[in-house]
Amino acid sequence: MSDGGIEHHDYDVLVLGSGGSGLRAAIAAAEAGARTGLVCKSLLGKAHTVMAEGGLAASLGNVAPEDNWATHFQDTMFGGKYLNNWRMAELHAKEAPDRARELEHWGAVFDRTPQRTMSQRAFGGHTYKRLVHIGDRTGLEMIRTLHDKTVHSDVEVFMETTITRLIKDGERVVGCFGYRRQTGELIAFAAKALVLATGGSGRIYKITSNSQDCTGDGYALAFEAGAQLVDMEFVQFHPTGMVYPPGVAGLLVTEAVRGEGGILRNKDGERFMERYDPKRMELSTRDVVARSIYTEVKEGRGTPHGGAYLDVSHLDPDYVKRKLPSMYDQFLELAGVDITKEPMQVGPTCHYFMGGVKVDPDTGATRVPGLFATGEASGGMNGANRLGGNSLGDILVFGRRAGEGAAATANASGAVSLPAEAVADARAEIEGFLHGSGTENPFHMHRELQKIMGDGVGIFRDEEGLTEAIGKLEELDARVANLRAPSDRLDYNPGLQLCREVRNMLTVSHMIARAALLREESRGAHSRLDHTGYSDYWGEHNIIVEGTGAHDMSLTPTPVVKRDELEELVEARKEAEKAS
Amino acid sequence: MSETIDLAHAPGPRKLQIWRGDLTSGELVEYELETEPGMVVLDAVLEIQRSQAPDLAVRWNCKAAKCGSCSAEVNGRPRLMCKTRLDHLPADQPITVEPMRAFPLIRDLVTDVSWNYRVNKQITPFTPRENLKPGVEVNAKGEFLIDQTDTDRMSEFRKCIECFMCQDVCHVLRDHRLHDRYYGPRFMMRMASLDMHPLDGVDRLDQIADEGGIGLCNITKCCTEVCPEGIHITDNAIIPMKERVVDQRHDPVLKLLHRTPNKGRIKPPPRSETPRL
Ligand SMILES: Cc1cc2nc3c(=O)[nH]c(=O)nc-3n(C[C@H](O)[C@H](O)[C@H](O)COP(=O)(O)OP(=O)(O)OC[C@H]3O[C@@H](n4cnc5c(N)ncnc54)[C@H](O)[C@@H]3O)c2cc1C
Ligand code: SF4
Ligand code: SF4
Ligand code: FES
Numbered sequence: 116m117s118d119g120g121i122e123h124h125d126y127d128v129l130v131l132g133s134g135g136s137g138l139r140a141a142i143a144a145a146e147a148g149a150r151t152g153l154v155c156k157s158l159l160g161k162a163h164t165v166m167a168e169g170g171l172a173a174s175l176g177n178v179a180p181e182d183n184w185a186t187h188f189q190d191t192m193f194g195g196k197y198l199n200n201w202r203m204a205e206l207h208a209k210e211a212p213d214r215a216r217e218l219e220h221w222g223a224v225f226d227r228t229p230q231r232t233m234s235q236r237a238f239g240g241h242t243y244k245r246l247v248h249i250g251d252r253t254g255l256e257m258i259r260t261l262h263d264k265t266v267h268s269d270v271e272v273f274m275e276t277t278i279t280r281l282i283k284d285g286e287r288v289v290g291c292f293g294y295r296r297q298t299g300e301l302i303a304f305a306a307k308a309l310v311l312a313t314g315g316s317g318r319i320y321k322i323t324s325n326s327q328d329c330t331g332d333g334y335a336l337a338f339e340a341g342a343q344l345v346d347m348e349f350v351q352f353h354p355t356g357m358v359y360p361p362g363v364a365g366l367l368v369t370e371a372v373r374g375e376g377g378i379l380r381n382k383d384g385e386r387f388m389e390r391y392d393p394k395r396m397e398l399s400t401r402d403v404v405a406r407s408i409y410t411e412v413k414e415g416r417g418t419p420h421g422g423a424y425l426d427v428s429h430l431d432p433d434y435v436k437r438k439l440p441s442m443y444d445q446f447l448e449l450a451g452v453d454i455t456k457e458p459m460q461v462g463p464t465c466h467y468f469m470g471g472v473k474v475d476p477d478t479g480a481t482r483v484p485g486l487f488a489t490g491e492a493s494g495g496m497n498g499a500n501r502l503g504g505n506s507l508g509d510i511l512v513f514g515r516r517a518g519e520g521a522a523a524t525a526n527a528s529g530a531v532s533l534p535a536e537a538v539a540d541a542r543a544e545i546e547g548f549l550h551g552s553g554t555e556n557p558f559h560m561h562r563e564l565q566k567i568m569g570d571g572v573g574i575f576r577d578e579e580g581l582t583e584a585i586g587k588l589e590e591l592d593a594r595v596a597n598l599r600a601p602s603d604r605l606d607y608n609p610g611l612q613l614c615r616e617v618r619n620m621l622t623v624s625h626m627i628a629r630a631a632l633l634r635e636e637s638r639g640a641h642s643r644l645d646h647t648g649y650s651d652y653w654g655e656h657n658i659i660v661e662g663t664g665a666h667d668m669s670l671t672p673t674p675v676v677k678r679d680e681l682e683e684l685v686e687a688r689k690e691a692e693k694a695s
Numbered sequence: 696m697s698e699t700i701d702l703a704h705a706p707g708p709r710k711l712q713i714w715r716g717d718l719t720s721g722e723l724v725e726y727e728l729e730t731e732p733g734m735v736v737l738d739a740v741l742e743i744q745r746s747q748a749p750d751l752a753v754r755w756n757c758k759a760a761k762c763g764s765c766s767a768e769v770n771g772r773p774r775l776m777c778k779t780r781l782d783h784l785p786a787d788q789p790i791t792v793e794p795m796r797a798f799p800l801i802r803d804l805v806t807d808v809s810w811n812y813r814v815n816k817q818i819t820p821f822t823p824r825e826n827l828k829p830g831v832e833v834n835a836k837g838e839f840l841i842d843q844t845d846t847d848r849m850s851e852f853r854k855c856i857e858c859f860m861c862q863d864v865c866h867v868l869r870d871h872r873l874h875d876r877y878y879g880p881r882f883m884m885r886m887a888s889l890d891m892h893p894l895d896g897v898d899r900l901d902q903i904a905d906e907g908g909i910g911l912c913n914i915t916k917c918c919t920e921v922c923p924e925g926i927h928i929t930d931n932a933i934i935p936m937k938e939r940v941v942d943q944r945h946d947p948v949l950k951l952l953h954r955t956p957n958k959g960r961i962k963p964p965p966r967s968e969t970p971r972l
Contacts, residue, residue, distance in 0.1 A: 158754075159812060160857055161762040175838070212836075219839050222821030222892070224849050231840040249850060255761065256853060266812075267820045274809075297801050326757045360733020366759050440854075445760070448778055449733065558745045602750030606717070607802050610749050 121538070122295075122302040126152040126271075127525035128518070129291065129306035131278055131333065133157070134164035135254075136490025136510035136517070137312030138261035139214075140479075141270045143518025144310070149525045152304065153265065154273045156296070156328050156612075160262045163314050163326040164510065167254025168369035168441065170236055170246030171511070172504030173211035177232040179243035184208040186242050188681070189688040191505060194240045194400050195469075195498020196639040196649075197685065198346065198657055201678045202476040203496040203513070211508035214515070215247050223260040225249045237374045240400040240502040251369050251441050257507060276302060278332070279615045280541035281309065281340045281486070282533050288340055288485035289531040292541035296612065299605025301545065303538055307528040308521035310479065311337055311472060311488040312514065319620045319627075320465035320573075321565040324356055324367035330616035331623035333492035337472045338622060338668075342481040344660040345494040345673075346470035347623070348630035349640045351501055352574045354404035356464025359420035363449045365464040368442060370503040372427060372459075373397040375438050379408070380424045380458070381416035387423070394695065402500045402640045405463040409574050412462065422462035427454055463574055469501055469640065470494040470626075473659065479517025485524065485531075489517035495657075495676075499639025548614040553599035557613035560598065564591060564620055572628045577644040581632040588625055592666070595621055625668060630658045633670050706730045709781055710789035711739055713751065717802045723791060724748075730781055736792060737765050737776035740804070752803035760923065763858035767804050768793040773860035773921045795863040799972065808859050813970035814878050817906065819963040821889055824896030832894060845893050852888035852932060854924040855881065861918035861928055867911045874972040877908035880918035880928045887932035898960040904940045906969050909933065 128144040130137045133155035144151040155162060176182040187208035192199055215233065219225065225247050226234040235244045249256045266272070278293035282303070290305040313333030317325025334344060355368040373379070379397050381387050391407040392399035399407075408423045418424055427435050432455035436443050439454075446452040446459055471494030472481055479487040490510040497505060547553070571584025595618055600610030636650035637643050656672040677685075709730050712723040726743045737755055744751040753776075755765040760778040767776050769792055770784060776792070784790050798806040827833040832840055861880040867873050878886075886907060890899045903909050914937075916929045926932075 157756045157762075158764065158808070161756045161764050163757070165856075166757050166759055166761045175836075177838075216836065216838050220823060220837075222889070222895075224841070224846055224853060224892070227841055227843040227846055231842055232834065232838050249846070249853075252761075252854065255856065259853065259855075263815075263820050266816050274812075297805075297807070324759075326759075326762065328756055361731045362734045362738040441761070448760070449735070449780070556749075558749065600749075604750050607752035607754075607805050608750060609744060609752070 121542070122300055123305070124152060124302070125305045126150050127306070128308050128310065128521045129154065129304050130310045130312055130518070131291070132162065132312030132314060132490070132492070133159055133272070134162040134312060134314050134490060134510065135257055135261060135507065136492070136514035137162070137310070138258070138265050139511050139514030140310045140312055140489055140518035140521070142261065142264055142268050143515045144522040145268045145270050147519055147522035147526070149522040151270045152273065152306070153270050154276045154278055154293070154304070156275065156277050158274050159272055160258055162258065163329055164254050165258045166324070166326065166367070167257070167507055168251040168367065169238060169371040169374065170248030170253045170504050171211070171215055171257070171507035172238065172241060172245045172502065173215040173247055173508055174208065174243070174245060175212050175215065175233060175235060175247065177228050177230070178235040179245070182243040182245060185684055187211070187245065189684055190241050191502060192498070192685055193688055193692065194500050194502040196500060197498065197654060198638070198675055199498030200476060200495035200676045201681050201685070202676065205678065205681060206476055206516070207496055207505070207509055207512050210512045214508065214511035218257065218260055218511070221260050221264045223256050225256070236371060237398060238370055238503040239373065239395070239398045239404065241504065246374070246504040248371070250437070251371050251439050253507065273302070277612060277615070278336070279545060281336050282537045282541065283340060284531065284534050286484055288483055290533050292538060294545060297607055299608065299611070301542060303533055305531055305533050307525035307531055308485050308487060310517050310521050311486070311492045312490045313492045315468040315491040316620060316623045317465045319564060319568050319624050321569055322356065322365040323465040324353060324365055325465065330620050332616065332619045333488065334471060334626070335619035335622040337481060337486065337488060338660070338662065339664070340483050340486060342483050342486060342488070343473040344470060344626060345473040345657050346498065347494070347626040347660055348634050348658060349469035349499050350465060350627060351401060351467040351469060351640050352405045352463040353466035354401055354408050354463055355425055355461035357450065358422035358460050358462040360450060366445065366449070367464065367466070368425065368459060368461050369439070370401070372425060372439060372442060375427065376430055377425050377427045378429070380426060381411045382418055383416060387411050387416070400500055401503065405574060406642060408461070409463055418460045420460050422460040424458035425461045426458035428456055428458060467491065467501055467506065469497040469499065477516060478520030478523070479513060480520055480524070487517045487521045489513045499641060545611070548598060548600050548611055549603045551599050553597035555594050555597040555599065556601055557598050557610055557617045560591065560594065560617050561613060561620070564617065564624060568624055572624070572631060575642050575644050576631050578632065581628055585625070585628050585632065588621065588628060591621055626660045629668065629670055630660060633658055633672070706732050706734070709739070711743065712789045712791045713740065713743070713804070714793040715751070715803050718800050725789060734781050735777055736769055736774070736779045736781060736790065739781060740776060740792060752801065752805045754805045761856060763856035766795055766858045766860045766863065768795060773863050775858060775923050778923060795859065797863040797865070797869040798859070810874055810970060810972050811857070811859055811862060811881065814882050815885070817970065818882060818886060818889070819897050819899065819902065821892060822896050823894050824960065827894060839894055841893060845891070849888050849891050851926055852884050854926060855884065856924060857881065858923060860921045860923065864917040864921050866915065866917065872972070873908070873911060875969050877911040878969065880912070880933065883907060883909060883912065883936065884926065884928050884932040887936055890936070896960050898962045900940060900943060901962065903936055904944065908969065909937055909940060912937070
């Protein structure tokens, strides 16, 4: 490879990621007249978004006519424990209905009401039935629709291409570097504006619902390029993942199961949510349900495989098969359980990253010129805890905005070029993974990392565990420079792929552990056993992570970004909560 | 509470024969590993990759039977590796895992499926009919008005996760290599699902018959048998479309009228060519 050439491409806007946010951004950028490219690690249509099940939250008011954007905004803020970026929560609530209708016009097909409009289902934390859905495969419908729209939108797509570096010219991001997975050929992109739509980082935990792609690449790349990240301590553990058999542990059991009437019980048959949130019961927010299940298990009331029972066997079997077909299949195939007859066993699984790259809500711009972020890769919209259904809305609303923002920057910019030195540097990193003198095996280090995070930075945290985890992460820091792929072949080399991913995951793990240590309170998805209550100070502050490299990471509490005109809505919701 | 795993299939050591090689040469290589209860073929392949064969090439992403990446031929039959449990395969013989055959090999279990993407790009996307009737087909907010029954009908086809296993077994592609004349079952069905949309404004019949090559399908139903989503590709998508093509192309009256486009739909310009493999 060392004397081979580097394939080169030039775009106005380059989008990294083909999940919902990346596709929507690419469509928007192309529509705005930018020459647009899209790069993704997997094949088109296979991105993590394809797994989304339950639905997309949008206050269409088709089932509950009382619904409106203001209530959706309030629900989102309440779910996020008021740490959300207010403007993002506002834009999301206001624009999600338009994005849902737009998908329909692009060919998406959703379940209907008797009035033949889009049907909406109940989900935790949403006041009204609000989730647009099709059975339990809403993500697939979205992906296929956006995928089709993209390939007919003059967007050039680079599948199975992994980006390992962002490239800067002075202060500005001007492109990126990586390789084609199928051949190992090196590839460089110059771009006037670059959108990170790289998703989350669930693979830092062993038990996760996330796909293989979710290794936090965007968080690490943005950090290295000088961007700020926000809310990284908030990792959502979805309350219901499969717990058995071991091979599928972590696989998601959609919240739609509870939305459609599923009941949680402990091994004694007790409907334990009565003790934790008698008002919302199974449809309480995810942080509460996850902690409740965890506590039941910890206190000895768990199921044989260490979870809780989730039961839909009291519902009409045909209804279950129609509304939850993939859950029915998943349990029958993988666990040998017929959910229309027997309860499922479920427990918490790492699911979603509330935190991410800090962006301007209206345009998706980061503080680094030329760099934009959107979707799960960006942070702020969901505060301390995301409501189910708010991600599929988020990725459309802010995907579009980031695509337009990037196109506007690109259209106003002259040509850019990649500094040779930065390209040589990026190339050297990849060659080091293949031919260097390192001896660290990425597969093994990945396991170690997952263990550290699972043990010390899981659903419940305390100072001792976090400090210990950070110490262990620092030990990995010393070893990460010695990563080398066990094989030096170029074509479809899984070890090469994992080398850079492990590095990214390590950077992300540091952010999470350190922010979790700093936030001395329990709020939303962040639960400290040694600081169980809310703190007034932390209720007003987000943690911003930035630095110049892995060894120089600084964390700064920063006041929550509010908006005067929304104050009344937020206060009204806080009052209403106090009253009940 | 009943145990979820059949104890007759207790975990233990298992042998896997995995196809290793590239376009130039290759062979089945045997690996042995300890299994866990409920393990799927993909778990086993990844464990072998982690501990015994670090350069083993395999494509996967969701490990939840939702993305359609991990298609391979397991014991000679196309399956999603992440949905196939080891203990559902005969215990007394090694499990063979081979790449799909209808597509060019990249390496080991990974094939080049890009042809499918080129075909997909040829298909005219959903385009709403002009002059949708207010209050009947579209409401004041611009939302479509569609029956749940229409949704259910389309939904069967829209469950497709593009694993391309139906393409892999279709003899028109697999044996006769007519990739440049037939879009294959996946894309026949894709066109059926678009055609079925009550508000679609495109007359797709010519593309289905000509560039798509529906006539090459001789209803063997192999595609339907392997579909992990249980889609009745042949019965519900291909056969009805074949019938329509026959009706509309060969009906003497319609022929005389030069076949008016269906349901006031617009005919797209003919496609350049069916993509080559
Ligand atoms: C099982 C499951 C069910 C869910 N259900 C729901 C639901 O019902 N409602 C809801 O709102 N949310 C749901 N979610 C959450 C939601 O699906 C995700 O948060 C959302 O899809 C994220 O989309 P995204 O576009 O930001 O990123 P992703 O879909 O994760 O896409 C990331 C993309 O970036 C690419 N990429 C990453 N790194 C690189 C790199 N280095 N180089 C090149 N490309 C790269 C990847 O290949 C991929 O294409 C669910 C999640 C799961 C796992
Ligand atoms: S039924 Fe038709 S499309 Fe399906 S495998 Fe047979 S020939 Fe191919
Ligand atoms: S129709 Fe079935 S077999 Fe064919 S690609 Fe789709 S899911 Fe796979
Ligand atoms: S890995 Fe996604 S279908 Fe098997």
